[in-house]
């Protein structure tokens with residue numbers, strides 16, 4: 001009985017709990033511990049592992065306290081996380097309780113950014129936890145790597161199966177779609193997404209998409225399309241330059 005639980009935390013972060021059986025769960029990017037512990041206690045769950053996508057405090061600030069409480073593993077790919085952790089390698093898989101989690105290195109936002117691709121065979125569920133690399137309708141700021149590295153990381157994620165749920169580290173959805181429509185006002189698919197996201201926001205429900213939708217409506221994943229290239233008048237340049245131009249525009253939006 002698998003179940004994804006989304007916990008809005010801090011200012012606009014998302015923390016995820018995935019309950020893979022009646023008694024156990026793992027958590028992704030606990031920037032704080034209180035809200036997570038409350039959910040785990042309410043559902044009588046023990047914590048098997050903490051996955052961390054990168055070293056920023058809003059993604060790992062609650063890990064130490066939760067590790068002390070549950071004596072569980074912390075999985076990361078960073079030497080910049082203070083709490084002792086199992087450092088994973090690119091494409092390394094860890095398995096427990098009928099699920100498999102593959103670490104996919106996605107540098108760009110930070111040099112230690114990693115995404116986690118979970119498959120739950122029993123539930124037939126596929127989920128990618130993207131941290132601050134891929135957002136719904138957008139992507140993270142590029143702090144520690146060059147633009148080509150970030151674009152390459154986004155391409156790795158967009159090659160995952162279409163029915164993979166995309167669980168992102170922040171809720172920047174509305175501003176991402178508004179930015180996209182500012183660049184491409186006639187994109188009806190994005191307009192529909194904005195409507196749905198607004199309606200979910202009104203009901204206080206997270207708006208979680210899948211990779212098929214991201215490939216169609218995420219402007220950064222569409223850097224290489226004729227539409228975006230012609231809007232930006234960048235038909236004949238390297239796609240990383242097109243991506244870079246979009247990212248710069250978003251930074252100042």
Ligand SMILES: [Fe+2]
Nearest residue numbers: 054056109132
């Ligand atoms: Fe971050």
